Amino acid sequence: MSDRFRARLIAIGFLALVFVAAPAALTAFGKSYYWQVADLALIFALLAGSMHLVTGVAGLLQLGHAAFYGVGAYAAALLATKAGLSLAFTLPLAGLSAATIAVLVALPTMRLVSIYFAVATLAIGQMLYLIMLNWVEVTKGPNGIMLFSGMKFAGLDLSRPLPTYLVVAATVCVSLFVLHRLSHSYYGNALRALREDDQCADAMGVDTVRLKIEAFGVSGFFAGVAGALWAHTAGFISPPDFSFQTSILILAMVVVGGLGSLPGAVLGAFILILLPEALRPFGDFRNIAVGVVLFASILFVPKGLIGEVSALDFARRQLAGAWRRDGAGAEIGWR
Amino acid sequence: MTLLQVQGATRRFGGLIAVDNVSMDVAAGEIVGVIGPNGAGKTTLFNLISGFTPLSGGEIRFDGARIDGEKTFAIARKGVGRTFQNLRIFPNMSLFDNVSVGAIGMLGAGPLSSLRRDTKVATEIAERTWTALERVDLAREAHTLAANLSYGKRKYLEIARALAMAPKLLILDEPAAGLNDSETHTLAAFIRDLHAGGMTVLLVEHNMALVMSICRRVVVLASGRKIADGAPDAVRADPLVLESYLGVEEEA
Numbered sequence: 001m002s003d004r005f006r007a008r009l010i011a012i013g014f015l016a017l018v019f020v021a022a023p024a025a026l027t028a029f030g031k032s033y034y035w036q037v038a039d040l041a042l043i044f045a046l047l048a049g050s051m052h053l054v055t056g057v058a059g060l061l062q063l064g065h066a067a068f069y070g071v072g073a074y075a076a077a078l079l080a081t082k083a084g085l086s087l088a089f090t091l092p093l094a095g096l097s098a099a100t101i102a103v104l105v106a107l108p109t110m111r112l113v114s115i116y117f118a119v120a121t122l123a124i125g126q127m128l129y130l131i132m133l134n135w136v137e138v139t140k141g142p143n144g145i146m147l148f149s150g151m152k153f154a155g156l157d158l159s160r161p162l163p164t165y166l167v168v169a170a171t172v173c174v175s176l177f178v179l180h181r182l183s184h185s186y187y188g189n190a191l192r193a194l195r196e197d198d199q200c201a202d203a204m205g206v207d208t209v210r211l212k213i214e215a216f217g218v219s220g221f222f223a224g225v226a227g228a229l230w231a232h233t234a235g236f237i238s239p240p241d242f243s244f245q246t247s248i249l250i251l252a253m254v255v256v257g258g259l260g261s262l263p264g265a266v267l268g269a270f271i272l273i274l275l276p277e278a279l280r281p282f283g284d285f286r287n288i289a290v291g292v293v294l295f296a297s298i299l300f301v302p303k304g305l306i307g308e309v310s311a312l313d314f315a316r317r318q319l320a321g322a323w324r325r326d327g328a329g330a331e332i333g334w335r
Numbered sequence: 336m337t338l339l340q341v342q343g344a345t346r347r348f349g350g351l352i353a354v355d356n357v358s359m360d361v362a363a364g365e366i367v368g369v370i371g372p373n374g375a376g377k378t379t380l381f382n383l384i385s386g387f388t389p390l391s392g393g394e395i396r397f398d399g400a401r402i403d404g405e406k407t408f409a410i411a412r413k414g415v416g417r418t419f420q421n422l423r424i425f426p427n428m429s430l431f432d433n434v435s436v437g438a439i440g441m442l443g444a445g446p447l448s449s450l451r452r453d454t455k456v457a458t459e460i461a462e463r464t465w466t467a468l469e470r471v472d473l474a475r476e477a478h479t480l481a482a483n484l485s486y487g488k489r490k491y492l493e494i495a496r497a498l499a500m501a502p503k504l505l506i507l508d509e510p511a512a513g514l515n516d517s518e519t520h521t522l523a524a525f526i527r528d529l530h531a532g533g534m535t536v537l538l539v540e541h542n543m544a545l546v547m548s549i550c551r552r553v554v555v556l557a558s559g560r561k562i563a564d565g566a567p568d569a570v571r572a573d574p575l576v577l578e579s580y581l582g583v584e585e586e587a
Binding site for chain 2: 178181182185186187188189190192193195196197199200201202203204205206207208214218260308309312313
């Protein structure tokens, strides 16, 4: 079985799981609550995937990711309630708002390194969180915003569980595909060079500052899209959804899955959203169990469940086409 | 044709003058060695040329245009490739990915080209990367992690990464540091070969034998000043050099 054939099989398998098996199972057994859990798992897969680009690939420890998720959610909620815009507009606009703020924030902070950068993102996350909490005229503060409009697209009512799920799944899959193209390409290599030694990358002709800002903007964009999905699916948003705790949860997903690994980030998100739900019968013990899983995974697989090396190998050889040169000659690049 | 022209380059760090009014030229196709005792300002001079450190005075021209004051990556894109004294590879990337960064920086593979899968840019990057890897005989190990490479091979990896930039000037900062005699010998042959292929090379080196054997011209620095500039034999006989550098070296 050729690599590419196996690749197709794995990609088709993943899509079948997301678009056929999961909705079928949810329809068969589903209380509406399970649908919400499935939506949430997908939204966090996108959040983890977007943080992966900045923290895993470009190596910038981002401690305020949830704030951009929040900016997207509030942008979508306000555009839907105040301007009556449908999903087709709120999704990209939420992404653009979050990306804009991410780039503005990135401009002065990008010259900071390692821990100083991390603390700066922490401060920015807290600032945005406090704005959501205290700018009552716009965000309604701690009371949050209700979206009564529901999910609509081109006149179709998508507010029933199955259509909602399919919209979320499709948006997340398309977004992850874009992140896959970015992180598994030569562009991704340039970002990885920043993580490894940015001064050295500079001496190779890589415009490091610009690249960091780009990565931050793209990551913010998809966090914003995730926020819009959350606002529309949950129908209610409030500041605690976007607190520091959420940033840390996303970071944990990325680390458990494997820093620098996109499939790892997605897997980490599924585990950390679905595991607490699966353990719900155990009541409060489930939180301890989740902690144990986190701790054990860091202890025993510090490189993550799907490490960067195997993720790159898989993604390039099998999804992005041949990066290896075989006996026949120059089989490289995309294709 | 003068490729690199350093005129009155000066760099102060507080009260210390690391590079003091140094002028030197490198013509296209030349291979020039810069020697001098520890702390003579060799690496600082290289950092001034590649834009890591700003000048306190003087100017640097490359290929006819001033490059001092430009950003490091912009200088690199003009065709200045370099290696580092203390090996700076990307340890958690494969050899292929390490070397590709040199080509990526020069060709500017942006996010859109990777989204569109721009085959033209990608093919060019890949071609350059493979050519550079083959040049240093590391193509067979292209997909191993750089962290797993032996010390000697890391040196060649760094050179390959600079070669993937297709630079007009290759700056090598102590390439033989940490290598044994036979490895140094092989490296000398390699550098001579590069030069024979038309590469302009500027080389800082402690290993006198290496410099004297491959460089047609040697610049000697001591305490930040240039004290000699000429053919290896002339420099070796220069009393000032003997006193400030070779004498010290023999005592050590």
